[in-house]
Amino acid sequence: QVLLQESGPGLLKPSETLSLTCTVSGGSINGYYWSWIRQPPGKGLEWIGYLFYTDSTTSNPSLTSRVTISVDRSKNQFSLRLTSVTAADTAVYFCARDSDYGMDIWGQGTTVIVSS
Amino acid sequence: DTQMTQSPSTLSASVGDRVTITCRASQSIGNWLAWYQQKPGKAPKILIYKASNLHSGVPSRFSGSGSGTEFTLTISSLQPDDSATYYCQRYTSFSRAFGQGTKVEIK
Numbered sequence: 001q002v003l004l005q006e007s008g009p010g011l012l013k014p015s016e017t018l019s020l021t022c023t024v025s026g027g028s029i030n031g032y033y034w035s036w037i038r039q040p041p042g043k044g045l046e047w048i049g050y051l052f053y054t055d056s057t058t059s060n061p062s063l064t065s066r067v068t069i070s071v072d073r074s075k076n077q078f079s080l081r082l083t084s085v086t087a088a089d090t091a092v093y094f095c096a097r098d099s100d101y102g103m104d105i106w107g108q109g110t111t112v113i114v115s116s
Numbered sequence: 117d118t119q120m121t122q123s124p125s126t127l128s129a130s131v132g133d134r135v136t137i138t139c140r141a142s143q144s145i146g147n148w149l150a151w152y153q154q155k156p157g158k159a160p161k162i163l164i165y166k167a168s169n170l171h172s173g174v175p176s177r178f179s180g181s182g183s184g185t186e187f188t189l190t191i192s193s194l195q196p197d198d199s200a201t202y203y204c205q206r207y208t209s210f211s212r213a214f215g216q217g218t219k220v221e222i223k
Contacts, residue, residue: 035212037214044215044217045160045203045205045214047212047213061117101166101169101171102150102152102164102166102205103152103205104162104165104171106161107159108159109159
């Protein structure tokens with residue numbers, strides 16, 4: 001059974017860099033896309049970007065200039081970096097396995113608050 | 117970028133009712149559409165992939181249809197456990213996007 005777990009700091013100050021990691025257990029990172037999605041309080045889901053296991057990445061055009069997604073195959077993890085955060089980046093951040101069958105496995109989500 | 121628009125934003129229905137949610141794409145996405153159910157404080161769960169394929173373990177009262185630019189999610193007989201927010205999501209080449217969500221309430 002494949003499980004995903006997000007981890008990272010829960011509180012940031014404006015202008016800092018958000019760094020989150022998603023650990024994949026019970027299966028390999030190979031062969032799939034791996035997405036990051038966020039959900040601001042009381043709002044809908046926003047796709048941030050994905051990484052293909054071959055290291056290619058694509059991100060939401062609205063966030064591209066601030067987003068980096070990377071993979072550490074030795075640890076079966078992939079990561080999100082979002083620079084220059086503001087209060088608008090406050091959200092629950094999810095990682096998910098992504099394929100032709102949709103996003104079929106999700107992490108439980110981690111809350112990130114940006115506040116001075 | 118192809119935008120996804122869901123309707124209605126909220127609906128209220130009784131147990132046993134047939135419920136339909138619509139998702140429209142601003143340009144054709146073939147059948148690259150998924151539907152998710154999200155309950156408060158939880159991660160979304162996939163219901164349907166490739167527009168009409170039921171994900172393993174999802175009750176058969178859920179069904180999806182459509183292609184191109186117009187898609188529907190139908191719950192054939194609404195159950196109390198179906199109270200949730202539902203999202204459509206396109207997954208075309210090099211891009212993903214969600215609809216704004218439809219909150220389903222039980223009368």
